[in-house]
Amino acid sequence: MSAFKDPFDYRNRLGAGSCTCGKHQSQAEHDAVDELAIGADEDTLSQRVIESAVMRAIFPDDNKRRDFLRAVGKSTALAAISSVFPFGALEAMAADKLPLEKSNLKIGFIPITCSSPIVMAEPLGFYRAQGLSVEVVKTASWALIRDKVINKEYDASHMLAPMPIAMSLGVGSSPLAVNVATIQNTNGQAITLALKHKDKRDPKMWKGFKFAVPFDYSMHNFLLRYYVAEYGLDPDKDIQIRVVPPPEMVANLRAGNIDGFLGPDPFNQRAVYDEVGFIHILSKDIWDGHPCCSFAAPAEFVKQNPNTFAALYRAVLTASKMARDPKNRPIIAEVLSPPNYLNQPKTVLEQVLTGRFADGLGQVQNVPTRADFDPFPWYSMAVWILTQMKRWGYVKGDVQYKDIAEKVYLLTDARRHMAEVGIAAPKENYAKFKVLGKEFDPMKPDAYLESFAIKRS
Amino acid sequence: MKPDTWKSALLSVLIAALFIGVWHLATLPKAATAQSAANDEYAVLLGKTSAKQTGFPPPLEIGKAIVKYLGDPFYDHGPNDKGIAIQLGHSLGRVGIGFLLAALVAIPLGFTIGMSPLIYRALDPFIQVLKPISPLAWMPLALYTIKDSNISGIFVIFICSLWPMLINTAFGVAGVRRDWLNVARTLEVRPLRRAFTVILPAAAPTIVTGARISMGIAWLVIVAAEMLVGGTGIGYFVWNEWNNLALPNVIFAILMIGLVGMALDHLFAMLQKWVTYAE
Structure with missing residues (x-):
């Protein structure tokens, strides 16, 4: 043949x-x-x-x-x-085989660039190299991803980084223990506004705007709330935030149903490509290195299929490794562009992944760090997410930040498997970082929460 | 009769031609705006230099989409990209199963309701409350309880096909002429035989009319349901092309939905003709 x-x-x-x-x-x-x-x-x-x-x-x-x-x-x-392309690594891994508990798997994804590693691992043969036969299934919305994971239609799935936390807590879902294996992507989101708001670059002028985010339990929702609140707007009173599945955001922006969105790429770039919007700010300028989506699986699946899960880990991490290298980005754009995967014009994906893009205002910008694919699931990320969930009233009462973070995010496993595929993992489990210039100390989540003027709790 | 058919067909063709003509003229590309710097990087990044579709697609684009998809209706490029015939097959399969299940419930139940005024009055409030609910409103509940998106889709078809068939069956059965029932009684026909040889043929036209309405609604609903649940089917196809804002493909899908819907309706029209009797 x-x-x-x-x-x-x-x-x-x-x-x-x-x-x-x-x-x-x-x-x-x-x-x-x-x-x-x-x-x-x-x-x-x-x-x-x-x-x-x-x-x-x-x-x-x-x-x-x-x-x-x-x-x-x-x-x-x-x-x-x-x-x-790590041909050598692939062959080496194919040689080392533990008996897989389950080799035919279904993995859900939303057609956005955040899903790159888990999706590209299929056409590039990373799953097959691990002896897995994986069907990556495009899904219409995050709510459906949640339901299909709960219903066991998907073995594992692309999920927003806060979703496994919310699902494990039973917030906005029936409780199901879900683990985050790796972070899928870091950065790579943006606030896109309709072209008619070209002159309203100061968020203070956004009173009454309607914004879309992909899901309640998304980094997009929390980053948008954080961003407008820093400019003195109350996200629950001064603007309207509604949930719109990412693929429908551009159509809604064009129809004038929304004034803007904090959404995942490629839809920010797609809005520019279709000349209906412009990129107001990249999410990396809100929090550089923020997580967005994760690769997650129910705790039950992880427990029952340790070898399969390890094989999945290696396949996805191999893809993350490849995706992190800027040299590979044009190839990835090519691989993901057909209808079976992201179904987007190649040039749009390339602009997102390489960071050389049209901003919708007549400029070509060059931001190589616009999107990245750092897989390490820091506990501190989970703690920050929990502080924001509490800040906006999604969870109430005392929150055991560290316990939840360490239960949901599989940092130790990620570190071990990252070593296997040759990715250098950090030695620490918690790190401080800055969001819009304000430092977050994961050891003092309550003090951090207290420091905000606009909050629900 | 014959010349009239010709005339109406000719008129139909003329209307179609006029429609496409107006469409073509309305979507003619505007006189090329002087793109002085064609190799300007910004323009390239916006896809201006390649043949990018802006605005509403002209009929020619739809023609290209038709040729492209109908030329290869059975391709299978993985779970998220299948040919149009496969997608339509999935949709028709769901509609078929949901509709058959609905018929299995609606027709016997309709018979019971139609033959007994007591049961009719007892069930009436429930039917009246459940009937006007949009089938899609059932979807979240179905997904939660059935725990399978595919079966949930079938359930939605079932629930929306149920009511017109149920009500029409009950109405048809209740409306069977007294004389015929009396004749059956005089001849001491057993109830089961009476149901099959007297009531069923008498009520058949009304039942089939109900089924025809049900099928129409089922075909309307499947597209919306598949857009919601995704995976396979013509509704998923529309959704996937909407993601890509590929309007020619969406319009092509709309055309296919219309044609299949017409074919289904025609099927029931033939069935209706077959069961109709003259008194």
Whole structure:
């Protein structure tokens, strides 16, 4: 089959089709003869399977791959792609196999760039390299993700970083213990405003605005509330915040139903691309390095399928590692753009991932750190989320910040698996950070909460 | 009769042509605004240099979408990207199962209600309260209790197909001519036989009318339900293309929904003709 063929040869076809040389009845026959001639040993062939999968993922259109190879030559292409792509690591991992409790898995995702690692791990073969057969299923809204995880339709899922905390506490959901395996992405969100508000760059002028966020228990909601509150607006009284699934945000902005949104990419960039909005501020300028989404699974699944979960961990972390390298971002944009995954124009994804983007106001900005994919699930992140949940009245009474954070976020496992795939993990479990210039000390959450003028509790 | 059919068909074609013509003229690209710096990076990032679709799509774009999707209706590029025929198949499957289940409940229950005024009066308030509820309002409840999104979709179809069939069956059964029932009684026909050989044929036209209305509603609801639940089906297709703001594909899907809906309705119209009798 074509998977055994050298994918770095422009003369070879990877898809189905008739014989490439024209001398044989079918491609299979051609290959059989071809392989005899090459006399390739089994190892080379299995390596080719992985390489072919990668090349097919990068170039779904076979003609493009062939054009590319013809243009740059095989050795350059091989070197370029091997340098960004951990072929070696994949094979090493494929060799080390523990018996998997469950190998057919369903993982849900929302079509946003936050989901990059878990989604790209499928076309790039990271799950397969771990012996997993994973179906990544596009889902319409966060509420549906929650319900499908509770209903066990999904084994694991892309979730907003606060969702596992809320679900474990039984806030806005029937209680289900959910664990965060890794943070999917850091930064990569923005406040986008409708073009008609071009001159209202000062948040103090936003009284009466209608904003959309993807979900109540989202970093987007908490960051937007934090942001406007710092400018003296009460997010519950002075503006309106409504929940709109990310993919529907641009359509709503265009229709004038909302004045803006703090939403996930690529929809901020998509609003610019469709010339209906502009990027007011990147979320990295609110809190640089903030978590956004996480890769989460019910605690029950983690407990019952330790080997499968470890394999998932390695696959997703391999993807995170690849996604962190700026060199790989254009490739990732290419892999994620087809209808099966994010279904977005490639240029939009590229602008989000590379950080060289049009801001909607006529400028090209260059912010390489616009989106990042640091997988480490700091406990301090969970503590901050809990302070905001309490601040806005989503949880009431005494909150055992550290207990909850350490129960929900699987920091120790993440650290161990990060070492396995060669990502340097921090040694600390808690870190101080700054949100809009104000320091957060995870050891003193109550004092932090007290320091805000606008709050519900 | 014959020449009239021709005339009406011709008129239909003319109306379609006029509609498409006006649409085409209304969406003609505005005289190219002088993009002085075509290689300006900002313009490139906004996709201005490539053939980017702005504004409402012209009919030609829809034509391209039709050719593209109908040219390869069975492709399967993974769980989130399947051909239009597969999507329609999923939708029709859900509608079919939900509708059949509804028929299995509605027709026997309708018979009982129709034959007994007492039961009719007892159940009437419940039917009146449940009937006007939008089927989609059931969705969160269904997801929570049934714990399966696919079955929840089928449940929603079931619940919306139920009422028109139930009410029409009851109405048809209650309205069977007294004389016929009396004749049956004189001949000492057993109740079961009376139900199948007298009441059923007599009430069949009304029952089928109810079923036709139910099917129409089911097809309306499935699109909305699938947009909500996602995964597969024509509703999911619309939602997925909406994400990408790809209006030509959305319009193509709308066209397909209309055509399939028409075909379903036609099927029931034929069934109706078959069961209708002249007194």
